[in-house]
Amino acid sequence: MNRIVVLYAHPRGQRSNANRRLIEAAATVPGVAVRNLYERYPDFDIDARAEQQAIQTAELLVFQYPTYWYSPPPLLKLWIDTVLEPGWAYGPGGTALVGKHWWCVTTTGGTQSSYAADNLHGYPYETFLPPLIQTARLCGMNWLPPWVLHGVPHLGDDALRDWATRYRDRLANYPAWVADTD
Ligand SMILES: Cc1cc2nc3c(=O)[nH]c(=O)nc-3n(C[C@H](O)[C@H](O)[C@H](O)COP(=O)(O)O)c2cc1C
Structure with missing residues (x-):
């Protein structure tokens, strides 16, 4: 099973x-599963059971998205609304996500x-994050400091390639770097 699931919403x-x-x-x-939400659910009809199953054994959930109006794009918000059900993700009996890491990677x-x-x-930028931070906390998850890739229109090919390499290395080295973020 995959230790890392990237929930990608563009x-x-x-x-x-x-x-x-x-x-x-x-x-x-290796060990990373990418779920491209806009490709998977073009009609916004999210399969909650399939999503829950996909993340059940993961240790790290990465939420990767471009920032749109200071927020994640709408399908990622809908994913949260649909998948993080009471009795599964929070509330009485809702322990499926306890102890997992939540990492936002956004541009x-x-x-x-x-x-x-x-x-x-x-x-x-950090002042726009509390709803996500608190969502993670309510579900018993551990919030990791987000990566915010600022000023994309000003970044050239080399800078973008460098970020992609650093991202790949981070994922490959999980969880070695987590302690450094505490
Ligand atoms: C509808 C819309 C809303 C956006 N809102 C923001 C915003 O709130 N803050 C910001 O810095 N950039 C905003 N942007 C710019 C995007 O974040 C930027 O184009 C994107 O992160 C670039 O990544 P990409 O090359 O993967 O598309 C917005 C773009 C669109 C189309």
Whole structure:
């Protein structure tokens, strides 16, 4: 079984520059299963049982997506709404996800400096994450510091290739680096 499941949600996957390279790199790592949600569920009809089964034995869930309006894209939100059922993911008897790691890997158009009180996006990027952090916590999961790949339009081929290599290495070396993030 796969130790790592990457839940990949890109509404415009064919036109992706950054996420496409990242997800291609992830798919080469042994023990990593990539679930491309927009390909799998073009009609948004998510199969909750299949998704639950797919992540049941994983130790690390990676949520990879481009940031759209300061949030994950809608199909990833729907995945959370549909798959994280009471009695399975939380609440009485809901222990399926306890102890797993939750890692967000996301890309933005905005540069890191534009995520500041005196700049275009008004807040540091981290201030948009509490709903996800608390979702992980409610399910007994361990939140890992996210990777935010800022300013994608300003990144050239070399930088994107470098990120893809670092991503592949991180996944290949899980969980060795987790202790360093505590
Ligand atoms: C509908 C929409 C909403 C977006 N919202 C944001 C946003 O809130 N913040 C931001 O920095 N970039 C935003 N962007 C830019 C995307 O995050 C950026 O194009 C994407 O991360 C690049 O990755 P890709 O090459 O894999 O598509 C938005 C783009 C679209 C199309």
